[in-house]
Amino acid sequence: MFKKILIANRGEIALRIIRTARELGVKTVVVYSTADEKSLPVLLADESVCVGPPASNASYLNIPNILQAALMTGAEGIHPGYGFMAENPDFAEMCREHGLVFIGPTPESMRALGSKAGGREIAANSNVPVVPGTGILPDLDAAVLAAKQIGYPVLLKASAGGGGRGQKIIRTQDELKKGFAQAQEEARLYFSDPDLIMEKFLEEFRHVEVQVMGDGTGHVIHIGERDCSIQRRNQKLIEEAPSTLPDSLRQEILAAGVRLAQHVNYAGAGTLEFIVDRDGNYYFMEMNTRIQVEHCVSEMISGLDLVRMQLEIASGHGLNLKQEDVVLRGHAIECRLNAEDPDKDFRPAAGRIDDVHFAGGPGVRVDSHVYTGYVIPPHYDSLIGKLIVHHDNRAEAIARMKRALEETVIQGPKTTIPLYIKIMDNPFYKRGAVMTNFLKTRMDM
């Protein structure tokens, strides 16, 4: 096991990694921007190094400063968390060049899986269904032809995009002709890569994802799947495990996820995102080659510590669990506590948290880096914590989540808590009839 690691992240995921490291006796170094000087991760880590001003590109994305911080503190590995540099193969490669272990997959598999086009190809090669669609579109003519074959509506996507950003619904050939160049331009702007792909657009679907863990030599297990269909602007709000899909379909999707990850000899924690339509057809979308925000629901039903498994695999301990050792029990739900105003189109609310009091009691887990008096900096995302519950079955987990949400107090910024309480009471949510358009169709948002 590592003696010391550097955490190249902030907020709740930095805290999450520190927690596991402390339990394992691994020393931690966190890097931080001047905006996060008073944050809990900085206080709780064994060491901390300021790497830049508030702007992410000058601090949490500042590769020379971060690598230098790792070298001079004697860290053996770097955990990138999620976001920032978690899916940056160049960074992973530079770590390797400087004798540092990047706690994640190899730069090679990150590159292979990192683009939508690459992911589609790997899926096809490992016999995993993908949404009818194309590789990279050379030009508008190719796009028009492809759309005719697939059938409208179609989705134009930045090949290098992710997290729901950089995609555009096209319903007619006219729209395609008008929108193609602009979509290319946006892709270039946001992802430094103008390449577009096209996919069949499904009006309604569930977002179901498979959590896998691989040892890098072909041994891959899954730790169940998660349903993350409740989203706003393609950003997840509520996740749960397991999904409410029929068991045979669940097993098929889980097997597909493992198959694909095995195909690339995947190392570490990864998530394969699928969409599942009303008829039970499932399609691979993309693989996230990192720990995810919602990993906690998988931890709750499996009793496993996914961050610990990441550290074990990266430090050479391998993956000692077999698939049959993974026993999933009960049902877990996570609500992302965002400092946002749900009534004002989820406008982020920075500022001081005047009072915070989290829920407790049986089956409740809180992962949060905020405290009474904490000032949410305006520079980063609005996630201020995660409330996770576990119970014997889904109905009981919903009742527990509602109870826990009602106990939670966050005074100061508006949060998504009141919305979540309404969702827990929603009859469609209660019976698991949730597609990604849930907020629009079932909550009038």
Place this chain on the structure above:
Amino acid sequence: MFKKILIANRGEIALRIIRTARELGVKTVVVYSTADEKSLPVLLADESVCVGPPASNASYLNIPNILQAALMTGAEGIHPGYGFMAENPDFAEMCREHGLVFIGPTPESMRALGSKAGGREIAANSNVPVVPGTGILPDLDAAVLAAKQIGYPVLLKASAGGGGRGQKIIRTQDELKKGFAQAQEEARLYFSDPDLIMEKFLEEFRHVEVQVMGDGTGHVIHIGERDCSIQRRNQKLIEEAPSTLPDSLRQEILAAGVRLAQHVNYAGAGTLEFIVDRDGNYYFMEMNTRIQVEHCVSEMISGLDLVRMQLEIASGHGLNLKQEDVVLRGHAIECRLNAEDPDKDFRPAAGRIDDVHFAGGPGVRVDSHVYTGYVIPPHYDSLIGKLIVHHDNRAEAIARMKRALEETVIQGPKTTIPLYIKIMDNPFYKRGAVMTNFLKTRMDM
């Protein structure tokens, strides 16, 4: 299931009961003293009724006011929590007379088990070993004779005592002659009953207790055992489940506990306390006919909700679990967070909590009724919360507890947290070599 229950208690246990009730859709009424008007249970209950001034005997022990509160709010049952009226058979009987369900065992079995002498007799009848000792001692002569047979040192105990109060170590016949009358007088003073019993005094032993649940018609299951050997002044500080006893001995003690509870057709949640000496001899001490502070560690390893089971049994749903349905996983530890100064003989510290921030993350549970700005009233006990962790095995649970204790912030009153951090690092504690004199022999306290 009940539609509405009244909770005749305060603090963390009142909150604990509210949490389960809310998850079940059972309405709650809490009674409270004027000192607890601003407490979380009062805020979170559906209804609340003030039943008296701060002094317990005028509020939380004020039977007419509590019964009247239940009657006029339409509560169907009364949950007594622990302490106060939880083991008062007269109160249980009055509930019955007024058409209210006492959520606990029958007054008859409370009476039978309530005295140490009665408990010894039931144990003998159900073939459960008890510490060599006597029934009620009629006079000094009988005491002298008994002590000769048992062998010094012996323990003089108030038959009606409990929680470690009302007992005296006697090492010589001379001490016995001098101390007998005084012990009688103290028993009369504290427990309104001068009757004394005598037991063999064991210098060193573990405190191990069996959690049982009975349906009142002879079906009794256990939910594992707990080791509660870390105590100060016979009050428990740290509890864990399972114990570190050899498995065969564990199973023997568990079976003895179930046997005894079956013998009295026990209904609801109960705990059978045993002491276990260095040689693996175990002796039944007494049965607590209520939920206990440390029930949470049993919940963590079983995944069961003991308060829910209490409500189900009391409302006539019975006990549907068989012994083989109870699957115990991993290891759980609970630290009682007391507002006390461990360096000053655990002197209670009332007053304002200026800042509180509890640990979170995987495997951590917090049961606490305090919040930033809460003022600990001086009228009740010093328990301000419980920190509970769960992990795969004991060593990992200890590492997790240490991590969680170090994350926890309580500013204002002194607490027992710094002591617990030291205990988690103690080599004797780490290898499970813990007798009830641990603080004295291993921590120099």
Place this chain on the structure above:
Amino acid sequence: MNPDDLKQMLDALKAADVREFSLQTGSFSLDLKRGPQAGGNAAPSAPAAPQPAFEAAFDSAPTPPAPVSAPASEAAPAAPAASAPAAPAAASGAPVKAPIVGTFYASSSPDAAPYVKVGDTVTAGQILCIIEAMKLMNEIEAEMGGVVREILVKNAEPVEYGQTLFLIE
């Protein structure tokens, strides 16, 4: 000192941006601090948000954090509010508080006249009402004489310990 005087003083203090002020005369003494609090949490950028300001102002007792959604409180007639023991500060007079939990009756029987009504003058020891508890009728007497200024509980309503029943001046 009347409120108008106070307001004038405060305006002057504010205009002068006085932070702490202490005044003692023969008839009164006054101490105040104004402006943002010094120290960590009251950093100039701070006070953003909804605050239980009035509770804090009127009551030195601790204020629990308000849950995002308080449990739906039953509108059952038998549900005295948690805040009942705090006497409303609205009317003047000495409060007569419920010494036990029970049901308040203003008269000795359904068709009898109430023991007292607003404006009545009562003497110490005079029966003011009945509280029924555990099927016993408990007569509540005035501890001191005076004029009944307000009756805060309706007939047949439940009352909790310490709840103010009457104001007598």
Place this chain on the structure above:
Amino acid sequence: MNPDDLKQMLDALKAADVREFSLQTGSFSLDLKRGPQAGGNAAPSAPAAPQPAFEAAFDSAPTPPAPVSAPASEAAPAAPAASAPAAPAAASGAPVKAPIVGTFYASSSPDAAPYVKVGDTVTAGQILCIIEAMKLMNEIEAEMGGVVREILVKNAEPVEYGQTLFLIE
């Protein structure tokens, strides 16, 4: 004092942004505090535990709660303290801060004389020190001229972003 008077008073206090107020007259006394509550860290009874006290004292930004036991901090020479970016207020002069993370060198080579020492007068653009990062030697120049009042970092010490290296007046 009647409720209306009280309300007027409170309005006036609020308008004047009064934080603490105490008034005693012959007939009554009144104490109140209004506005956001002072947080734990500013409460007089508070600091129980190991505290990043200097951080709190020097900086008006929020102070996180101090864990009962802060993690044992490694005494590794390569561990800059978390509080480093906060410039000590003790000495006078404009701070020269580290623009990158790296190792501080006072001179161009182990046997060379330091670029500057306390008391030296420097001009804008003059090299003050070197910070080695990613095996590159970065020369740090004075942005403005003045007298070197203090050198806050020892030779070969690691520095983090924003850490004050010199005070120049």
